[in-house]
Amino acid sequence: MADTDKSPDSSRRSERSRRAILDASLALVGEVGYNKLTIEAIAARAGVGKQTIYRWWPSKAAVLLEASMALSGDAEDEGEWTGFPDTGDIAADLKHVLRLTVDQFNDEKYEAPARALTAAGAIDRELGEKFTRQLLEPALVLYENRLRAAQAAGQIDADIDVRIAVEMIVGPLTHRWLQRTNPLTHDFADTCVDQVLRGIAPR
Structure with missing residues (x-):
């Protein structure tokens, strides 16, 4: 019988939120530029509260830097860079x-x-x-x-x-x-x- 009382995996939920935030920052900076990029806009696009972002990053620059590093990692995973x-x-x-x-x-x-x-x-x-x-x-x-x-x-x-x-x-x-x-x-x-x-x- 399946364990229907098993609680959700918070680490998986957090990773989904983190990735959504990184993807949102990359998309938005391409649309509006860095000067108009805001934590509020990133949070709205990612579907999270802005406090979630501030809990993990101190600024929009820190979010974008990590997003860029993740993008480089994706290029390796997809074989663009070997x-x-x-x-x-x-x-x-x-x-x-x-x-x-x-x-x-x-x-x-x-x-x-x-x-x-x-x-x-x-x-x-x-x-x-x-x-x-x-x-x-x-x-x-x-x-x-x-x-x-x-x-x-x-x-x-x-x-x-x-x-x-x-x-x-x-x-x-x-x-x-x-x-x-x-x-x-x-x-x-x-x-x-x-x-x-x-x-x-x-x-």
């Missing part, structure tokens, strides 16, 4: 990842929260540091590790500063995305890789 490849061809591997980055920058689902956090982080130092530490830095470390493997294989100069090389590769992409003055394309990503690798090739 890790930094190491095929032995450093140019091909960098172009593959940079093209995926272009696709995300051009996808409103990713672009809206990323722009919101970038803008808010430029004003709110604490948020900016968290954004960098939790979202940006782990991605840059993957680039660094791949370049170090290329150094060990003799594909790039052993004396270069790997961190600066990474910033030279991804920096132009980010700059073009922020400026919106020119289209962000796969060809542009490929050119960035080719020109940087030409400069850091073995002497």
Whole structure:
């Protein structure tokens, strides 16, 4: 006989509410922008009370940051991101990842929260540091590790500063995305890789 007296699983209920809140923040920031995003609006869209949100997060920025991290996790789960490849061809591997980055920058689902956090982080130092530490830095470390493997294989100069090389590769992409003055394309990503690798090739 089924146990009809079993109480609801509060952890599952909480997880559903948490996910609804994160999804609502992502949807709303794309619709109204960061400045008009409010805890009240997130709560209404998620179908929860605003005190539920404040119990878990101190601000709308904190909600959006966690939502963005969850979005990155979803991309991995769905196979959009399967890790930094190491095929032995450093140019091909960098172009593959940079093209995926272009696709995300051009996808409103990713672009809206990323722009919101970038803008808010430029004003709110604490948020900016968290954004960098939790979202940006782990991605840059993957680039660094791949370049170090290329150094060990003799594909790039052993004396270069790997961190600066990474910033030279991804920096132009980010700059073009922020400026919106020119289209962000796969060809542009490929050119960035080719020109940087030409400069850091073995002497």
